[in-house]
Amino acid sequence: MALTPAQRHRARVLAEKAQAESPFGIELKGSAYELMLAKLAGDKRTLKNLESVQLKRQAKAKLLPDYLPWIEGAITQGQGGRDDVFTATMVWAIDAGAYGLALRMAAYVLQHKLPLPDNYQRGTAALLLDEYADSYLRGQWQALRLGTDDEGQPALVPDDTHPAEHLTALAGLTQGLDAPDQARAKLLKATAYAMLGKVQTAETPKLDGLPPQTLADVHALLVQALHLDALSGVKKDIERIERKQRALAAPAVTPEAAPAETKASAKRAPAATVPTAKAAVRGAAKKPRTPKT
Structure with missing residues (x-):
């Protein structure tokens, strides 16, 4: 009562x-x-x-x-x-x-x-x-x-x-x-997983859309966990995050970002130097002539 x-x-x-x-x-x-x-x-x-x-x-x-x-x-x-x-x-x-x-x-x-x-x-x-x-x-x-x-x-x-x-x-x-180091590593792992929206070790976290700072914070927590306990089970997650960080850091190559000299060269190149798909097919279809004897 x-x-x-x-x-x-x-x-x-x-x-x-x-x-x-x-x-x-x-x-x-x-x-x-x-x-x-x-x-x-x-x-x-x-x-x-x-x-x-x-x-x-x-x-x-x-x-x-x-x-x-x-x-x-x-x-x-x-x-x-x-x-x-x-x-x-x-x-x-x-x-x-x-x-x-x-x-x-x-x-x-x-x-x-x-x-x-x-x-x-x-x-x-x-x-x-x-x-x-x-x-x-x-x-x-x-x-x-x-x-x-x-x-x-x-x-x-x-x-x-x-x-x-x-x-x-x-x-x-x-x-x-x-x-115990294992207990502290487990808390670090749990905190990182909570930030990723992940629970079980076998789950693949969804990293798209996460801010770079969040990825950095999660990475730091997981690295600490691995340092305290080599069997904490976070290696694959560290690798996933590092791959994502490298992808985010790599500059995107677009026509607008191409060097000016390359753009100019492309404009000067004669169109005939790049055969069309139809021309390539016609050329491959021609049979060689047999010389007269």
Whole structure:
């Protein structure tokens, strides 16, 4: 059941109070945090009963609005206390497609170096790079943003932000952080593919009509990806773009662009020097005369 405006306000106040009273590096305490942990545990049991990954994503999108007061309280008043509710729902936001919300949450997690829940075996930067890139490259990118439903209740609604914007924002957020080269190469590849309108590696991108600067930007991303991971699968795309760039750079040869001397020579040349097609056919058809004996 969705929270009423009064309940959301009270939840936000309690979240801010709990965050403000929890110093950096120490796990949050208090009844408000205990209640949120209990809710998280119950929602996890609900998700565990679902076998379909797609249904899990949809369920997380419906559950997340209940956590928004807690999330906003942490972002605005948090001092870096360990918060398993916040970090778990950050991952849920990525899974649900709420990429903009997840980026805001990730900025707080990275700033305060919050540890992920124990069931996650990767560092935060690696997790973010992998999850965002995989979502795009596996064709599962369905972005959502914060909004309201038909009844005016907080909900996640379709987000028309271009995928490359979210992916580029994540690259900036994680720049300089320690993460596997393969994960960073995968994000570079996903960003380049998003700019090309391509998803799968085997697809041939449509390069016609793309501005030269876009081609240059995509080429730079793919070269970086290949440098970080020789098995990133971007070599053919780099070659395609380089061929297109060479074609765009080659000057087009037209009669108007021909040198003046060549034009003049062509005018002086007698017409008879270039036989017509009919004349050539007649000449080939004549039989040689047999000399008289």
